[in-house]
Amino acid sequence: xxxxxxxxxxxxQHNASQNPDSAAANSMWGGRFSESNAAIMQAxxxxxxxxxxxxxxxxxxSMAHARMLAKQGIITGDDAEVIxxxxxxxxxxxxEGRFVFSQELEDIHMNVEARLKAIVxxxxxxxxxxxxxNDQVAxxxxxxxxxxxxxxxxxxxxxLTALLDQAEKxxxxxxxGYTHLQPAQPVTFGHHLMAYVEMLTRDKERLQDARKRxxxxxxxxxxxxxxxxxxxxxxxxxxxxFDGPTRNSMDAVADRDFAxxxxxxxxxxxxxxxxxAEELVIWSTPSIGFVTMSDKFSTGxxxxxxxxxxxxxxxIRAKPGRLLGAFQTLAVVxxxxxxxxxxxxxxxxxxxxxxxxALDLSLAAMAGMIEDLTAHPAAMRAACQKGHLTATDxxxxxxxxxxxxxxxxxxxxxRVVVVxxxxxxxxxxxxxxxxxxxxxxxxxxxxxxxxxxxxVASRRSFGGTAPERVKAAVxxxxxxxxV
Ligand code: ARG
Numbered sequence: 001x002x003x004x005x006x007x008x009x010x011x012x013q014h015n016a017s018q019n020p021d022s023a024a025a026n027s028m029w030g031g032r033f034s035e036s037n038a039a040i041m042q043a044x045x046x047x048x049x050x051x052x053x054x055x056x057x058x059x060x061x062s063m064a065h066a067r068m069l070a071k072q073g074i075i076t077g078d079d080a081e082v083i084x085x086x087x088x089x090x091x092x093x094x095x096e097g098r099f100v101f102s103q104e105l106e107d108i109h110m111n112v113e114a115r116l117k118a119i120v121x122x123x124x125x126x127x128x129x130x131x132x133x134n135d136q137v138a139x140x141x142x143x144x145x146x147x148x149x150x151x152x153x154x155x156x157x158x159x160l161t162a163l164l165d166q167a168e169k170x171x172x173x174x175x176x177g178y179t180h181l182q183p184a185q186p187v188t189f190g191h192h193l194m195a196y197v198e199m200l201t202r203d204k205e206r207l208q209d210a211r212k213r214x215x216x217x218x219x220x221x222x223x224x225x226x227x228x229x230x231x232x233x234x235x236x237x238x239x240x241x242f243d244g245p246t247r248n249s250m251d252a253v254a255d256r257d258f259a260x261x262x263x264x265x266x267x268x269x270x271x272x273x274x275x276x277a278e279e280l281v282i283w284s285t286p287s288i289g290f291v292t293m294s295d296k297f298s299t300g301x302x303x304x305x306x307x308x309x310x311x312x313x314x315x316i317r318a319k320p321g322r323l324l325g326a327f328q329t330l331a332v333v334x335x336x337x338x339x340x341x342x343x344x345x346x347x348x349x350x351x352x353x354x355x356x357x358a359l360d361l362s363l364a365a366m367a368g369m370i371e372d373l374t375a376h377p378a379a380m381r382a383a384c385q386k387g388h389l390t391a392t393d394x395x396x397x398x399x400x401x402x403x404x405x406x407x408x409x410x411x412x413x414x415r416v417v418v419v420x421x422x423x424x425x426x427x428x429x430x431x432x433x434x435x436x437x438x439x440x441x442x443x444x445x446x447x448x449x450x451x452x453x454x455x456v457a458s459r460r461s462f463g464g465t466a467p468e469r470v471k472a473a474v475x476x477x478x479x480x481x482x483v
């Protein structure tokens with residue numbers, strides 16, 4: 001069995017060396033593998049359909065590597081120049097859609113290298129000196145994800161700007177604030193939107209923080225042990241905009257934390273977006289009518305002519321599973337993998353690319369929806385009539401003015417609410433006599449704190465909903481976030 005296989009290998013090696021470009025033998029392997037890959041092997045092994053998305057980073061990394069090799073005297077300056085020219089041509093070919101990607105060449109790295117050989121000949125073979133696809137792919141992927149993070153941060157900034165603009169406009173617009181989706185206390189719409197500014201600020205910070213750890217260059221870790229060539233890893237790291245090289249060659253080729261961190265941060269961000277999306281869905285239903293979504297982000301019904309469906313918001317609400325699933329999928333790929341690189345890790349890109357696309361689209365759609373959103377302050381104010389939103393203000397007044405323990409004040413207020421419900425009016429529309437029937441010491445002065453506007457205006461504690469606080473929070477956030 002073994003002999004037979006060896007014999008076959010020898011035979012094909014012979015054929016391959018006669019015809020290095022034969023489709024039957026993958027020439028990148030120097031003929032070591034005999035038979036052309038079975039179609040199934042090719043299907044499971046090849047990643048080119050996915051990782052061609054890394055072409056720009058792959059070429060950028062190769063150029064930096066070639067120049068460093070020349071500077072270190074490992075290849076000649078002429079070879080480096082020829083290699084870089086060839087790589088630039090390949091980049092153009094890919095950008096112009098003229099490049100023919102080959103499944104047989106497995107991945108972007110080998111597709112580019114094979115094409116380089118076809119263009120520049122012998123020097124192409126020198127490019128892979130002191131490098132492996134293991135450090136190459138880790139470098140490419142980090143470069144790609146760094147751009148992605150920067151893009152996502154920019155997208156978050158756009159959404160933050162839209163939220164801040166609306167929050168500023170509606171710093172005085174009162175609406176019911178909810179807990180358990182039950183009317184709780186009056187707030188301003190601006191304050192409510194500023195809650196999302198906080199969430200998205202944390203999302204942005206998480207991405208920026210992940211970027212710091214990502215921004216180290218694996219290039220020069222080679223297969224996993226480093227290299228005997230006198231390379232300059234600082235130089236390639238600097239050329240590629242990294243803060244420096246990774247410290248351990250084994251970790252460098254085996255690590256995908258940077259992708260996991262991106263997916264985790266992205267998942268949390270989408271969880272936030274889904275909550276806002278859900279609120280938009282609730283707010284825009286006509287029986288609530290707090291907002292109207294713009295036509296651009298609404299759809300009609302094929303049968304009910306009156307409908308305005310918040311499809312974009314619903315789809316954002318549905319997206320977090322993609323990011324959470326991507327995190328889980330990649331985490332399961334990575335768990336239990338022995339040091340160092342294993343082909344399992346090739347799955348990282350398909351998972352991450354799809355997740356990044358979902359995040360990008362969701363952020364773009366949400367920014368657009370918030371920018372175009374029309375709020376209806378009258379409907380929000382009208383909704384404040386239900387639910388005795390200033391009951392807490394009454395209890396606080398009893399504490400402040402009558403010296404009642406808060407628990408007793410809570411009890412008294414509860415009884416006032418029962419009276420108001422019997423009379424089918426909000427507590428602030430009760431007669432003084434009604435209030436005094438529950439607690440005789442209540443005076444007419446209480447009405448000063450029972451109105452919606454008085455309640456909102458009184459909440460001046462740091463982080464509170466008072467319009468002046470909201471305006472200050474918007475200004476502070478604009479300055480801090482630079483948006
Ligand atoms: N396509 C591979 C990946 O994405 C590149 C690295 C392959 N390395 C190897 N030793 N087979 O992971």
